[in-house]
Amino acid sequence: MPWPVRKLNLNSTRPVFLSSLLLFAVLLPALCLSLHVQAVGLSGRSWQELNSAPGVTTDYTASFTIDNSATIGSLSFLLCSNSPLQEDVCDIPGGLDVTGAQLTAQSGITDFSLFLPEVNNMVLSRTPSVITAPLTVTLTFHDIVNPTDPGSYYVRLGAYSSSDATGTAIDYGGLAFAITSNLQISSYVPPYLTFCSAVTITAFDCSSASGDYINFGELDTAHSRQADSQLLVATNAPNGYVMQVYGTTMTSGNNVIAAITNGVGSQPGVSQFGINLRANSVPSIGANPTGPGTGSPVAGYNTPNQYRFVSNDVVASSLTADNFRKYTASYIINTGSAQPAGTYVSTLTYVAAGSF
């Protein structure tokens, strides 16, 4: 083995730590004068995890540059929890396991074979030969089990002339890497159905809906009377929505203005009441649906200049979740000469239902 390996023993390490602490305190003023990092011959060292989560099985990529031309027969990667220094004993990181690791990619030096003598030690061996420095080496290891505790860990990287990582390391460098929990984010999107109806709705904002009463004025046989209102709907129901209309035709006591049930145009002089959701020219009223949604009026209410009114009819729908769609409902009323006098009234209710 290139370095001694030791499992952590708290009872034995505590006195050492205490004495080290006291020594440190005594020598503190002079420490700054003699700091140095032990690393010889291996520069630009990195040890990148594919996944930094504790306990997961993941890939690591090591990259470093060999600065000295020398005979290289093996590399050793010793993973420790206490120190990156070659001369220190190595505490095995809890949960770490490299015994299932595979060397899946190598560049710079491409003839290494991987040996796994211990749970925290990987030895790469090749027929010893001289490399020409500087030489950048990149190695990818698959299926390394991360330590189970978050924190900092170390890699002791050594290059040897021997083919089995024995003898004195001719080049050496330490590395540090961190294990940290993954970040979990969750969010809930509930079923939504936004729907409003009013005489006017500004933009696609139901809070701006205003008005619930339309006065058609005095009816006569020579002219149509028309008006409109607006409907705004959106839903994230995966199967879309249907919008229905409920109510009666225009009535005055027992007298009624007949509803159009077969989708015809406006005919002044003929008693009729109908609606559609399109832009019309005869008479000029209404607008086509607007907005980012894709819903549309259904047949019977989707032909310009043709009107219909049947209570419980679906007037518009979407087969998928739909963004805001604003419909304009146009109302036309005509009366014949036999239509009894009176005040005719209707109350219409629009209902939208999502299909989740």
Added chain:
Amino acid sequence: MLATQVLPGSASATGQVTARKIVMSTSAPSAQATYALTFTPATTYTTTAGSLAIDFCSDTPLAGQTCAFSAATVPTVASGVTVAVSSGTVTSPATTLGSGTPLHTLGVTNISAGFTSGTPITLTFNATPASSLTNPSGASPGSFYARIVTYNSAAGATSGGATGYVPANSTGGATTIGSGALDTGGIALAVTSNITITSKVYETLTFCVYTGSCGTAPNLTLGSATTQALDPSNAYVNSATAYQLATNAGTGVNVTMTGTTLCRPGGTCTTGNTNSFTISSVGSYCTAANPNCTPNTGSVAAVATSQTGSEEFGMCAWKNGSAALTVATTYNDTVNSCTGAPLTTGIYTGSSVFGFNDSASAGGTNNAAGSQVMSSSGAVAPVTGSLSFMGNIASATEPGIYTTTLNMVATGTF
């Protein structure tokens, strides 16, 4: 350098020099040293030039007493010890006195200014050339003494006989100060081993992503505080994720992130732009005409401010003033630096810029190399920053529970 201790000295029929000391350039055993002798004469003598003897003994500082010496216990001298005086001139190099082995006594002649009572004088004996003045060689020699004797003539100190200084020629032998002596004094000195200090500096990389305290797994909910739900009428942020980062990696550190945008079960989560199972990454619908959005430029993902009613998932990173760290463009809030009151947790109405590159191409979170969040070109002093996540949904965003697992990796290059 070791400050020396002054001890009383005495000699018959002479005064005693005061405020006397020898400052050694090094106290290491066997080292070549420079000794700077300073004293204040008790007796004035300026009629002619004066002279001085300095004798190193291990047993007593008292002039005229027997003198014990050896190479291990007292400094050794040889011809060539240069000497300089603080006022006037002096003959240099100094003269070695006696015939004992090793030589341990020096005489200084022709001190042109003589001696003036109450006026300090400094004589500096230089170690140049090497081996002319050498500290005791013993591993633990402890204290030794210098005996100082001044004389009333230019060469009195070296004249020997009845008038000058006669050092001991054998260890423990007798010494005499002679009739020409003016003042005497003793000085204690010591050598001690140098302090050798070894200190280990590990390669270090500390990186922790957490909520609450380091070590706590960061689990966030993005949405209403009461329902935990997103809605199309409000934007929501969660800034409860903190990170700690520090490294002495000389070539810097690279913090990357892999994962997907928020995603619900049943479909693929690899990219969020056109997938009904994801909440799109912020800026997915970005166009140059949108003043709230900076479109993609090459591998740099779009960044955008929050737009309520649009489907968006984004992140920004706060580096808490770290000069070493640079936040990647995608996650750099150029408006508020990803900090400030609006970026708390809950409904968000601020103007910060967010990004989330969930591409599978280089630079994206769905690429194995991850999306760079922060980086440095050198060591990073400990910094505690935060990550803020922003979520918006459109009216048509499919209902469900959306989740993501983001893997943050810090890689140092040492």
